[in-house]
Amino acid sequence: MTAGGPHRHALFAVALCLCAAAARADVYQEPDAFIAEVFGSKPAPKLFWLTQDIQAQAGAILGHPPEQLRQRYWSDAHRSVWILEETGKEELITAGFVVAEGRIDHVRVLVYRESRGQEVRQSAFLKQFKDAKLKQGDRLDREIDGIAGATLSVGAMERMARLALFFDRMSRR
């Protein structure tokens, strides 16, 4: 590896670029502001504990075990709001889901940290989730059209939508 000097600088530059991309976070709306927008003011959060059964079902939806054992949410008699995070390609996407009567009322991407794929925040994409509900197997009752170059972010949004609907259903039992 004696000839490593010059190329290591090039690789380091690549690594730096990747780190810079990774460190970037586009905050479109603070989660607090999203919750306040839905309810008029920010209500006290509630806690949803992921029991072993729920962890297993959430893991089946996500394709990996859930990161944490309890999830905060905000709700009134009709609606619940879930702020969820899921990895797109390499970084977490933070999205807010409003669920009403077992259907998605609306979705918003709150923080996007990936270097590509920001198209998932556009309303043309997000409106596909409007009124989506879970069918058998905890799948959405519709196909979500993908976006070229943002396949993994689209997948992450779909998984989070399913999880929000699943959490809403379980929290109302």
Next chain:
Amino acid sequence: MSPRLLLLRLLRRWHARIGFAATLFFLILAVTGLVLNHGNRLGLDGRSVHAGWLAHWYGIKAEPPRHAFRSGHHILIAANGRWLLDGKTSGLTLPEPLGLIELADIFVVASEAALYVFREGGELIEKLDPAALPGVPVRAIGSSARRIVLRTASGIFTSADAMSWQPAAQRSVLWSAPAELSASERQSYGEALVPGVSLQQLLLDLHSGRFAGSYGPLFVDLLAVALAALSLSGAWFFLLPGFRRRRH
């Protein structure tokens, strides 16, 4: 022996030689290409390879850990965006911790902008973002009478459950403080916390030759020429008997 036969024999010999010499490299290209093609399904994106020599080869400077945070039953060491918590390394990139406290059946790690609440066994109960904190940046974490105490830019706050926070006085708080590591601890923990290189990036660099430096892509170009030569000579050997039969 006719000159044509000599040429044919020479070609066959070089076909075999080039094929044999390039076997390993063709295998590397084939395997890395196959894995990259199915990278999403194999979940390459989130995976990193952690090895000291690899970080060194990529020119990524590994910072040794300087100190540890200890509570009654837990120890946290951090370096290079990774945590070593009770002997287990974190998969995700995590921020620099400010302290660690232990309550009855949970323990809590604070960073400037988040709190991480863990169960006694090490499972993450919840990560609290700035919106769930009484103030950011967090400057220190401590405990007092089985309550979490945070010193933030906007004052000192206390909570029993990390849900609701009340302003608090600074009296009788046991603040978490870093403990120095010995040289041998620094070395052993440093080895466990070497920075990672993205597996997908590593495979891409192996596939393109960039892993071997500025001459690597040239070498891969030569391999491409060799593969073309092998294909053409192979096609020639395959078609030649047919041509001969038709001529006679």
